[in-house]
Amino acid sequence: MREFSDFMVMPLALLEKSINKRISILLKDTRVLEGKLTGYDEYMNMVIEETEERTAEQSRRLGVVILRGNNVVSISPL
Amino acid sequence: MREFSDFMVMPLALLEKSINKRISILLKDTRVLEGKLTGYDEYMNMVIEETEERTAEQSRRLGVVILRGNNVVSISPL
Amino acid sequence: MREFSDFMVMPLALLEKSINKRISILLKDTRVLEGKLTGYDEYMNMVIEETEERTAEQSRRLGVVILRGNNVVSISPL
Amino acid sequence: MREFSDFMVMPLALLEKSINKRISILLKDTRVLEGKLTGYDEYMNMVIEETEERTAEQSRRLGVVILRGNNVVSISPL
Amino acid sequence: MREFSDFMVMPLALLEKSINKRISILLKDTRVLEGKLTGYDEYMNMVIEETEERTAEQSRRLGVVILRGNNVVSISPL
Amino acid sequence: MREFSDFMVMPLALLEKSINKRISILLKDTRVLEGKLTGYDEYMNMVIEETEERTAEQSRRLGVVILRGNNVVSISPL
Amino acid sequence: MREFSDFMVMPLALLEKSINKRISILLKDTRVLEGKLTGYDEYMNMVIEETEERTAEQSRRLGVVILRGNNVVSISPL
Numbered sequence: 001m002r003e004f005s006d007f008m009v010m011p012l013a014l015l016e017k018s019i020n021k022r023i024s025i026l027l028k029d030t031r032v033l034e035g036k037l038t039g040y041d042e043y044m045n046m047v048i049e050e051t052e053e054r055t056a057e058q059s060r061r062l063g064v065v066i067l068r069g070n071n072v073v074s075i076s077p078l
Numbered sequence: 079m080r081e082f083s084d085f086m087v088m089p090l091a092l093l094e095k096s097i098n099k100r101i102s103i104l105l106k107d108t109r110v111l112e113g114k115l116t117g118y119d120e121y122m123n124m125v126i127e128e129t130e131e132r133t134a135e136q137s138r139r140l141g142v143v144i145l146r147g148n149n150v151v152s153i154s155p156l
Numbered sequence: 157m158r159e160f161s162d163f164m165v166m167p168l169a170l171l172e173k174s175i176n177k178r179i180s181i182l183l184k185d186t187r188v189l190e191g192k193l194t195g196y197d198e199y200m201n202m203v204i205e206e207t208e209e210r211t212a213e214q215s216r217r218l219g220v221v222i223l224r225g226n227n228v229v230s231i232s233p234l
Numbered sequence: 235m236r237e238f239s240d241f242m243v244m245p246l247a248l249l250e251k252s253i254n255k256r257i258s259i260l261l262k263d264t265r266v267l268e269g270k271l272t273g274y275d276e277y278m279n280m281v282i283e284e285t286e287e288r289t290a291e292q293s294r295r296l297g298v299v300i301l302r303g304n305n306v307v308s309i310s311p312l
Numbered sequence: 313m314r315e316f317s318d319f320m321v322m323p324l325a326l327l328e329k330s331i332n333k334r335i336s337i338l339l340k341d342t343r344v345l346e347g348k349l350t351g352y353d354e355y356m357n358m359v360i361e362e363t364e365e366r367t368a369e370q371s372r373r374l375g376v377v378i379l380r381g382n383n384v385v386s387i388s389p390l
Numbered sequence: 391m392r393e394f395s396d397f398m399v400m401p402l403a404l405l406e407k408s409i410n411k412r413i414s415i416l417l418k419d420t421r422v423l424e425g426k427l428t429g430y431d432e433y434m435n436m437v438i439e440e441t442e443e444r445t446a447e448q449s450r451r452l453g454v455v456i457l458r459g460n461n462v463v464s465i466s467p468l
Numbered sequence: 469m470r471e472f473s474d475f476m477v478m479p480l481a482l483l484e485k486s487i488n489k490r491i492s493i494l495l496k497d498t499r500v501l502e503g504k505l506t507g508y509d510e511y512m513n514m515v516i517e518e519t520e521e522r523t524a525e526q527s528r529r530l531g532v533v534i535l536r537g538n539n540v541v542s543i544s545p546l
Contacts, residue, residue, distance in 0.1 A: 008409050009429035009437045011456050019086050028419075028461075029106075029151070039087035044435075044458060045122075047087045066089050066153040068122060071106075073419070075456040097164050107184075107229070117165035123200075125165045144167050144231040146200060149184075175242050185262075185307070195243035201278075203243045222245045222309040224278060227262075253320050263340075263385070273321035279356075281321045300323045300387040302356060305340075331476050341496075341541070351477035357512075359477045378479050378543040380512060383496075398487050399507035399515045401534050418497075418539075434513075434536060463497070465534040 015040050015075070022078040023048075027071050031055055034078065035065070044069030093118050093153070100156040101126075105149050109133055112156065113143065122147030171196050171231070178234040179204075183227050187211055190234065191221070200225030249274050249309070256312040257282075261305050265289055268312065269299070278303030327352050327387070334390040335360075339383050343367055346390065347377070356381030405430050405465070412468040413438075417461050421445055424468065425455070434459030483508050483543070490546040491516075495539050499523055502546065503533070512537030 018037050025033045025048070035051035046069065051062040096115050103111045103126070113129035124147070129140040174193050181189045181204070191207035202225065207218040252271050259267045259282070269285035280303065285296040330349050337345045337360070347363035358381065363374040408427050415423045415438070425441035436459065441452040486505050493501045493516070503519035514537065519530040 011429060011431055011435040011437055014429070014437050014454075014456055027151070039089060039092070041089055045089040047089055047092050062152075062154055064092075064155055066092055068147070068150055068152065069458070070148075070460075071151045072458055073417070073461050074452075074458065076452055077454055105229070117167060117170070119167055123167040125167055125170050140230075140232060142170075142233055144170055146225070146228055146230065148226075149229050183307070195245060195248070197245055201245040203245050203248050218308075218310055220248075220311055222248055224303070224306055224308065226304075227307050261385070273323060273326070275323055279323040281323050281326050296386075296388055298326075298389055300326055302381070302384055302386065304382075305385050339541070351479060351482070353479055357479040359479050359482050374542075374544055376482075376545055378482055380537070380540055380542065382538075383541050401507060401509055401513040401515050404507070404515050404532075404534055459536070460538075462536055463495070463539050464530075464536065466530055467532055 012040075012042065012044075014077070015044070015046075018075075018077050024076045024078055025067065026073045026075075028073055029071070033062070033065065033067070035062075041069075044072055044075075046072075090118075090120065090122075092155075093122070093124075096153075096155050102154045102156055103145065104151045104153075106151055107149070111140070111143065111145070113140075119147075122150055122153075124150075168196075168198065168200075170233075171200070171202075174231075174233050180232045180234055181223065182229045182231075184229055185227070189218070189221065189223070191218075197225075200228055200231075202228075246274075246276065246278075248311070249278070249280075252309075252311050258310045258312055259301065260307045260309075262307055263305070267296070267299065267301070269296075275303075278306055278309075280306075324352075324354065324356075326389075327356070327358075330387075330389050336388045336390055337379065338385045338387075339379075340385055341383070345374070345377065345379070347374075353381075356384055356387075358384075402430075402432065402434075404467075405434070405436075408465075408467050414466045414468055415457065416463045416465075418463055419461070423452070423455065423457070425452075431459075434462055434465075436462075480508075480510065480512075482545075483512070483514075486543075486545050492544045492546055493535065494541045494543075496541055497539070501530070501533065501535070503530075509537075512540055512543075514540075 023037045032054045033051055035048035037046060038049050039047035046067045048065045048067060051065045053060055053062050101115045110132045111129055113126035115124060116127050117125035124145045126143045126145060129143045131138055131140050179193050188210045189207055191204035193202060194205050195203035202223045204221045204223060207221045209216055209218050257271045266288045267285055269282035271280060272283050273281035280301045282299045282301060285299045287294055287296050335349045344366045345363055347360035349358060350361050351359035358379045360377045360379060363377045365372055365374050413427045422444045423441055425438035427436060428439050429437035436457045438455045438457060441455045443450055443452050491505045500522045501519055503516035506517050507515035514535045516533045516535060519533045521528055521530050
């Protein structure tokens, strides 16, 4: 494996820093989930609490969600 | 492999805690399955008992189901 | 690898218990196969005997079938 | 890896027994190939001789075909 | 790994025997390429020379082509 | 593994050189993201800051984004 | 791993020989990119300079592009 620059933020390290904070997640099926990140693993599987799902039409509460990483397009800290 | 925070809930650990409890599973084909989780493996393949399938149109009983993890979008404890 | 609970049913163990019994298999292409499970491997490739295929329109006999696991959504003992 | 039952037929073992015999192969693109299986590997890549392709509309001879396993849904001995 | 029969033709061995010979390749996007196979690797990536592409509508010369194996459905010696 | 030429620019090395610079990213869902690259890993997962999303219809600010590499088609330094 | 013939051209070796030369790349989304290949890795990720994109409707300059290999169908030296 190659060396990575000391000056950069690894993607998983930013997830680590987002633990117990609110994030927004864009899924491949175009839904957006918002909630508090309470866990993740190296495949970007995540545990989200107080989750709300937002589509173009509606919003609804999902509570605690285990999300499989391969459905995820992008993640943003809120 | 990198270290994970002690304070977080790993996705598979939350599945472990859900054993013998009812969960709701969203599949890639947009179906929702509800039932009692009685087993899983590291690929998120799962064994569900007393399973009910719900689509926009209908609901029906499926009994015991072995579900392949790569069809799963997300899982919520009920 | 992490430890799994003693109290749960691993997905492949349930396949093992279904050997020589009738199962129903839902495929990604929405077809349903029913037949006697006579073998499987760790990828959930399966050997099914006395197989019948059922779609919304029709039913037909397929005899012995080797099924690739990556086409499978879920499996239910009958 | 876990132990497999002595009483079952592993999927690749059934391919092995089908060497030099005629098989029918259903592909993901819904075509059906029929021909004599003369080889395979652990990815279910196969060598088929005297191959005939059948779609809903027509049938045609393809001769010798190397088929990539990831296009295969299921295989049946004839 | 399991033993393979001595009497069969491994898929990659048939590619090896096709080196410097003309082959026909069916791609997942339904195009057909014809040309002389001058190289391949274990992923079925291939080097084709004097390549001609044929679709339902037209035929055109592509010259030398490096083809990624995961786009390939099947290969036939000509 | 095979040797690579000394004269060429490895794809990940060009990402390394783009750290803290603005890049444009084309996604499989046809969206274009522009922003400052602040991190990446060997799967081309990336951390983008001051991100703007542009579709054919509109443009909007996304702030900090963790982007999963398997959604990426191509990346261009700006 | 099996032995490969001495007489053949490995796909990655042909990429190596194309360094600093112009190539044409067909993508899965049907676009064609033309430009100078300045780098690649074992996944066929590539660095292309002086890149031009051509679709059925139009042509436009993209400059330097890092292209992920899993979007590539085929590559031709120009």
